[in-house]
Amino acid sequence: MAPANTHQAKTQFGYRRHPDQDRPGQNPAEHPVVIVGAGPVGLSLAIDLAQRGQRVVLLDDADRIGEGSRAICFSKRSLEYWDRLGVADRMVDKGVVWSVGRIFHGEQQLYQFNLLPEVGHKRPAFINLQQYYAEAYLVDRIQDLPAIDLRWRNKVTALEQRNDSALLTIETPEGAYRLQAQYVIACDGARSSLRQMVGAEFAGQVFEDQFLIADVKMTAEFPTERWFWFDPPFHAGRSALLHRQPDDVWRIDLQLNRYADPTVEKKPENVRPRIARMLGHDKFAFEWISLYKFQCRRMDRFIHGRVIFAGDSAHQVSPFGARGANSGLEDAENLSWKLDRVLRGASPASLLESYHVERSMAADENIRESTRSTDFMAPNSHQEARLRKAVLSLAKETEFGKRMVNGGRLSVPCSYDTPLSSRDADAWRGGPSPGCSMLDAPVATRTGEQAYLTDAFREGGTDFTLLSFSNGAAIDAPEGVKGIHIGGEGGLADLQGLVAKRYDAEPGSAYLLRPDGYVAARFRHPTAAAIAAALARAEDLN
Amino acid sequence: MPLSTSSNFARPDDAFRAIVEAHRGLTDEQSADFDTALVLILANHIGDIDVLREAIGLAKRRMIDGQQQQQQQQQ
Numbered sequence: 001m002a003p004a005n006t007h008q009a010k011t012q013f014g015y016r017r018h019p020d021q022d023r024p025g026q027n028p029a030e031h032p033v034v035i036v037g038a039g040p041v042g043l044s045l046a047i048d049l050a051q052r053g054q055r056v057v058l059l060d061d062a063d064r065i066g067e068g069s070r071a072i073c074f075s076k077r078s079l080e081y082w083d084r085l086g087v088a089d090r091m092v093d094k095g096v097v098w099s100v101g102r103i104f105h106g107e108q109q110l111y112q113f114n115l116l117p118e119v120g121h122k123r124p125a126f127i128n129l130q131q132y133y134a135e136a137y138l139v140d141r142i143q144d145l146p147a148i149d150l151r152w153r154n155k156v157t158a159l160e161q162r163n164d165s166a167l168l169t170i171e172t173p174e175g176a177y178r179l180q181a182q183y184v185i186a187c188d189g190a191r192s193s194l195r196q197m198v199g200a201e202f203a204g205q206v207f208e209d210q211f212l213i214a215d216v217k218m219t220a221e222f223p224t225e226r227w228f229w230f231d232p233p234f235h236a237g238r239s240a241l242l243h244r245q246p247d248d249v250w251r252i253d254l255q256l257n258r259y260a261d262p263t264v265e266k267k268p269e270n271v272r273p274r275i276a277r278m279l280g281h282d283k284f285a286f287e288w289i290s291l292y293k294f295q296c297r298r299m300d301r302f303i304h305g306r307v308i309f310a311g312d313s314a315h316q317v318s319p320f321g322a323r324g325a326n327s328g329l330e331d332a333e334n335l336s337w338k339l340d341r342v343l344r345g346a347s348p349a350s351l352l353e354s355y356h357v358e359r360s361m362a363a364d365e366n367i368r369e370s371t372r373s374t375d376f377m378a379p380n381s382h383q384e385a386r387l388r389k390a391v392l393s394l395a396k397e398t399e400f401g402k403r404m405v406n407g408g409r410l411s412v413p414c415s416y417d418t419p420l421s422s423r424d425a426d427a428w429r430g431g432p433s434p435g436c437s438m439l440d441a442p443v444a445t446r447t448g449e450q451a452y453l454t455d456a457f458r459e460g461g462t463d464f465t466l467l468s469f470s471n472g473a474a475i476d477a478p479e480g481v482k483g484i485h486i487g488g489e490g491g492l493a494d495l496q497g498l499v500a501k502r503y504d505a506e507p508g509s510a511y512l513l514r515p516d517g518y519v520a521a522r523f524r525h526p527t528a529a530a531i532a533a534a535l536a537r538a539e540d541l542n
Numbered sequence: 543m544p545l546s547t548s549s550n551f552a553r554p555d556d557a558f559r560a561i562v563e564a565h566r567g568l569t570d571e572q573s574a575d576f577d578t579a580l581v582l583i584l585a586n587h588i589g590d591i592d593v594l595r596e597a598i599g600l601a602k603r604r605m606i607d608g609q610q611q612q613q614q615q616q617q
Contacts, residue, residue, distance in 0.1 A: 383578075390579040400586040 011065040015153040021177040028178035041311035041328035042187030043138035048336035050147040061155035069130035071325035079123040095127030101226035111402040122452035159197040166306040192313035198304040204297020208258040209378040218284035228407035234277040315363035317370040320408035337515035351540035362414035376406035413437040422521035422534040431504035441499040443492040471507035545596035
């Protein structure tokens with residue numbers, strides 16, 4: 001299938017020789033961080049680390065951005081992260097914004113849901129954007145950051161773990177060379193070669209059902225919503241998904257028989273009648289066709305010596321729920337600040353263990369959610385099918401039935417039960433508890449400009465931040481901690497009262513936010529000592 | 543609140559009878575469909591995952607006990 005010819009961004013890159021390749025093999029160049037794999041996760045992590053002042057080498061075995069739309073749904077959380085990396089505006093401008101999904105059974109709509117029913121958030125619940133656009137914009141951003149050394153057609157072929165570094169052998173069009181890295185971050189995808197090199201297992205559940213993805217180009221009047229069918233009239237007995245992408249491209253996902261022959265099913269002449277039945281016409285052109293089966297699995301440990309795994313290399317889920325790329329981006333934002341602190345000597349290397357703890361918790365949650373969705377779509381037994389049938393029929397007349405229908409539970413940030421959090425000592429009726437992600441809310445700046453809490457967090461430099469609600473007396477943040485003040489002289493104005501509401505705040509309340517925007521601790525009446533203790537805990541300095 | 547296994551109906555025979563009658567005239571397949579819907583409706587009414595798990599545990603134990611009895615009879 002030919003790639004789309006509508007790319008507005010560069011997708012083809014050249015190999016360039018680097019002076020590191022001229023070093024003798026026994027005296028390789030040394031780098032603090034080498035990231036392997038320039039997909040969304042590796043690119044984002046490189047930008048984040050560079051913005052924190054780290055020098056990064058980013059290797060990719062190809063010299064172009066991959067074909068096909070692949071991951072298309074990027075979550076609010078990912079957009080907030082990309083905001084901090086300086087790329088979200090471009091993604092959102094190009095992307096298709098959506099928050100509403102509809103679930104159909106046969107011809108009848110069972111229910112609809114809104115993933116962001118409240119106002120006052122800078123970013124939408126989701127955008128749909130072809131992965132090649134996302135990658136191209138990230139690569140563009142890297143051009144602004146001289147601290148990132150992106151090397152195309154550099155394929156890692158061997159790994160040797162040492163006490164305090166890892167030695168990589170890298171194959172290029174001009175032969176092999178070696179690099180020594182304090183840390184290697186493997187963002188090299190589901191078929192990760194680094195994972196094989198460390199000899200790690202990647203076990204889990206294999207699903208036998210096959211799904212057909214077709215991206216078709218057409219002008220259509222469907223709304224920008226996620227439509228999901230169980231047993232639609234055009235595809236009897238199976239499920240179907242329709243979703244809009246930019247450039248008048250529509251993602252269609254059809255569940256196939258588990259015994260279907262992939263090579264036959266993939267042929268455009270066989271796909272066309274299926275899609276035509278769905279759309280009621282055949283005035284469309286194919287952009288991309290792919291047939292896939294999927295697995296839900298994870299590595300036992302995300303850290304192997306000096307090699308740290310992030311994204312699909314560490315965990316894999318079924319696509320229903322947009323939990324693949326989004327969870328990989330959450331890996332990147334979780335790892336970046338920790339790795340930066342460790343490389344600067346500000347925290348001990350043991351801080352990295354919390355990356356494994358927190359992100360493997362998230363991986364388990366994503367695997368659980370996506371496995372449940374998959375089992376609902378493709379029941380494993382006669383009785384499972386019967387349970388699904390009962391739920392679908394009950395959904396027509398009961399609210400509880402609607403809520404049991406599982407056509408994919410879409411990605412939201414995981415809450416961490418983590419040693420980096422300090423437990424609540426005060427009473428809270430709401431708001432994000434320690435281990436939860438910060439919530440956005442509208443604020444007004446001193447000059448009266450409309451802004452968002454996530455903007456204030458980003459502008460503070462995404463370091464540890466004390467979000468405090470004024471009681472007339474400013475709280476002293478410990479050294480190195482940024483402050484966001486709500487209310488009071490010089491603070492941000494909470495004109496709609498939504499910040500106080502979302503954070504269950506009273507005058508004097510304060511939240512200590514980690515550099516990845518997670519809540520480390522919160523206080524009704526903070527003292528300098530309590531804040532310092534929570535900070536030390538979150539920095540693993542206890 | 544734990545699973546209640548004391549007798550909760552004033553007239554237990556009426557409850558048993560109501561379920562029996564609901565199955566009258568159904569094929570095994572239809573009965574299974576009916577039971578499945580009924581389980582989901584009642585589970586939602588209980589609305590307590592711990593009670594549901596306890597109920598599942600009790601029902602499962604009955605099956606295991608039944609299997610063991612069968613095996614012992616075969617021996």
